[in-house]
Amino acid sequence: MAVQTVAVSTDSSAEAVDLGPAAALSCRECGERFELGPIFACASCFGPLEVAYDLPSGSPEELKKRIEGGPDNIWRYAPLLPVPADVADKPNINPGFTKLVKADNLARELGVTGGLYVKDDSGNPTHSFKDRVVAIAVEAARAFGFTTLSCSSTGNLAGAVGAAAARAGFRSCVFIPHDLEQGKVVMAAVYGGELVGIEGNYDDVNRFCSELIGDPLGEGWGFVNVNLRPYYGEGSKTLAYEICEQLGWQLPDQIVIPIASGSQLTKIDKGLQELIKLGLVEDKPYKIFGAQAEGCSPVSTAFKAGHDIVRPQKPNTIAKSLAIGNPADGPYVLDIARRTGGAVEDVDDEQVVDAIKLLARTEGIFAETAGGVTVGVTKKLIEAGLLDPALTTVVLNTGDGLKTLDAVAATSQATATIRPSLDAFRAAGLAAG
Template identity: 55%
Template structure:
């Protein structure tokens, strides 16, 4: 709230018709079924927020709390965010661009993916709205984050997953004491069941009835990028696209920072990255349309991006077009190369979605969509330990020797030969 007690976060608003709604656990417009999103009183925020005020706060994503959709102080995930922005000069040289930064959410707290940002907002709002049970439907990172953050906050949680999900990913949620429910059937039927459950039992479903709050958490990645660059918007930003939400929220974050006077208005472009085996948004961009054709059976190792019917695809396309951005897609082999490029040139081990982002950035630079004499920020959203199976056997081999110096010098390292090499 500002000094006159006006709330900064004012309403929910339909993204299609603009109709305003109260700040409840609702997510679609009653009239046109358009998605609702958080709306703010930017005039009130402008008079209250400043760079100095932000800098004086703890280094977490909540330092931008005026632009986040909760009424009071955060109660869940108070430590989340403010991950490193790494200047990656060796990777820049490899990709042939003047300046390159990695926004490194592989080390986001507590579950090593950017999902902790959205979940901490959703669950903080769930507590304000009085929910005692929270839930989500997920194939991995989101499930882990809901389970962990709910456990820390003492909320009961349910995690719904497709019945055929790998055991490793199930364990990453079970360990927090959450209820993990496997559902048989194709994804569209599972989707319908989840929205029925959310409507029927009054649970706080983070990506259904809490979605307007949840999605706003992604903006903090954009806010942090601006602050860490010295309070300015980067010329190019490349983000992975699953539902397309992250890209649209980074776009919103940059525009909001301009609107409230935190950064100067500057030309920027947002670019999207997808895997070829599930690229409905990138393909619509490449076809020059804003109608996203669903992918009935996604087939890619980048499972965290494998959403065949992306809810924010239309809005992501408009954000990319409006800013002069582009979209690329990459094969599974290119994804593995992207993971290795990032690891070998920046020392960062990313999950498959990170490989998608790096490999697509490589293409965007090679095609001139991102000019070589400009700068880019790559959004790396999850840790490689989560998808180790994707690169197993593709990163060189273990070399075995006996415990003898002769073996070592014959097979591994010969100082005489090394000196002449």
């Protein structure tokens, strides 16, 4: 199966798989290249595979114009993604092009003078950034002839897969720990796919899914975060593209990104590098900062200790969407943070809650716990002098507060409860305008 050159993507066996500019899969460790297919690990060194491209030629101005004339979703960047050119005409949930909010009120509170922006991915169809990665996986599943879309999940991903499969015409079968919170079960089940509770924890679910992929029972199944992972991961590049386009085709000076597996952070870096290479943005330095919750901080712990390897942790934090104790892309995150002059930091659960409420109170954005992590880490990095408040800074909010209401419930209650009378209202002391 292993091949050495990009040429494989134009030979007869590969012609059936049209994923646009995607030319091959290449191993991030040893560089070996493979034909496009539902594989995720290098046959030689077991390193992770990622998509290699034949990026568009032509002038940056032509490409910008083409992008700006495209749809108001991630498909405007189809020339830079592993999707066919006519992707926008196929049924998909069409995520992306979410708001980049200029957060002047938050900037004042944090003392940022160089321009502070929140990239708010709660505006996606199922209200998390997972819609971006799943939308790309859907097109790969289509190209490879899969009929069932699947994943293991504890929350956001289950909803994103259920919704995308429903619209794109796939059967879906999502695996979750059997004792998940009721709200998450409902969100995963409402799209009408199969939802299977596994008697065990998330690790057991993952182990089961790996078994299933290798078994004839799993034939025709695309697991978005396993055998479609190389394609899936590319969806995060669109965050980089959108941020730069929305800044007027400029790189931000600093970006703060949450870390779960670390994939999102590495793909945003990849996206920024592509924009530089294509001449769509000026080549200038930028710093990438990673954000974790203290209760699951294997990468920030390694960063602060100066280690190159990431020691697994047992997660214990309210930021459940970031609670991956053994992050696959951890070492790459360390590389990127160090190469760009950034850092990786963590905040405790109380700081997460405070940051969710800070963002809500200043900008009217209700973030999920992952957004509390990035805002909280931004504050901490400024106080520590690691993030320069005089530079343009983008903070990611990757999800929606409606999905993690419990985090703020105890401290978000009515100010007062009164009888319906003006006297009672006067006595409550709330009249002052």
